[in-house]
Amino acid sequence: MATRRDFYEVLGVDRNADADEIQRAYRKLVRAYHPDVNKDPGAEDRFKEISEAYAVLSDPETRRRYDAFGHDFRQVPPDVDPAEYARARAGAGTRVGAGGTWRSAPPEGFGFGADIDLDDLLGGMFGGRGGPRWGPVPGADQEAQLTLTVEEAYRGGRRSLTLPGGKRLDVTIPPGVTNGQRIRLAGQGGRGGDGAPPGDLHLIVRIADHPRYRVEGRDIHTALPLAPWEAALGATVPIDTPGGEAKLKVPPGTSTGRRLRLRGRGMPNPRGAAGDFFAEVRIMVPATLTDAERRLFEQLAAASRFDPRGRS
Missing domain, CATH: 2.60.260.20 (Urease metallochaperone UreE, N-terminal domain)
Incomplete structure (x- = not known):
């Protein structure tokens, strides 16, 4: 799987850039990569990448979560402490071989002896010989595309959607949504296991081509x-x-x-x-x-x- 680029890198701005700098960078890139003016085969994908980066970084709350959790910010629950999350990610980054044993340098504090069995170390939370013991697992977040006319994006309003699988939803569209912006529908994503809550559904806005605008x-x-x-x-x-x-x-x-x-x-x-x-x-x-x-x-x-x- 390809590594997603940092959103600040996508827009070509520093991490401490203010809202005006982010908007200026976005407008400059849009003029260069909009599919209506740039016929390069990769321009549309670049335009989508730029639009997603701007949608995240132009919203102060979404930007704060992105700064804290990176591209995982949509999956991380709102009450997770960023420092604890970073430590957990650092620990999870060590490669694990079959049976849950460390195959690279062991974590600090465990010496340099024999391989360490993660199943024993972490009390079986990763499964192993005794089988999985996960407990309740929250549902996964999901994504779907929401195509709007320019007028619909301008005015906002109510919209009925039919998702893959036949599920129907009535969605409230806020006025002024932009290309690449995400509309979050809490609890409408994948089902959770063992009584855990469902994930969220993120609708990615696409504004359709218009004969006048x-x-x-x-x-x-x-x-x-x-x-x-x-x-x-x-x-x-x-x-x-x-x-x-x-x-x-x-x-x-x-x-x-x-x-x-x-x-x-x-x-x-x-x-x-x-x-x-x-x-x-x-x-x-x-x-x-x-x-x-x-x-x-x-x-x-x-x-x-x-x-x-x-x-x-």
């Missing part, structure tokens, strides 16, 4: 078609956003490719500032001109000294 983190991007006179003279035009219609001011002299921003009209953020909504200008001309339109364009062409190609 493109989502990067919490920012939403769209195209803004403009008539030549709106771009030249300036205008205030209506534009659709996932949160409803908005009015966007177009400055005079706007050219194709210019990005206009509606601050705070991107994806909502329950824990901070919402994303922004960006409209990229595309100047459109009529496919067929009326006689009056043709005359006006001809008059403009004759009167104007503007050269869009910048030649003297």
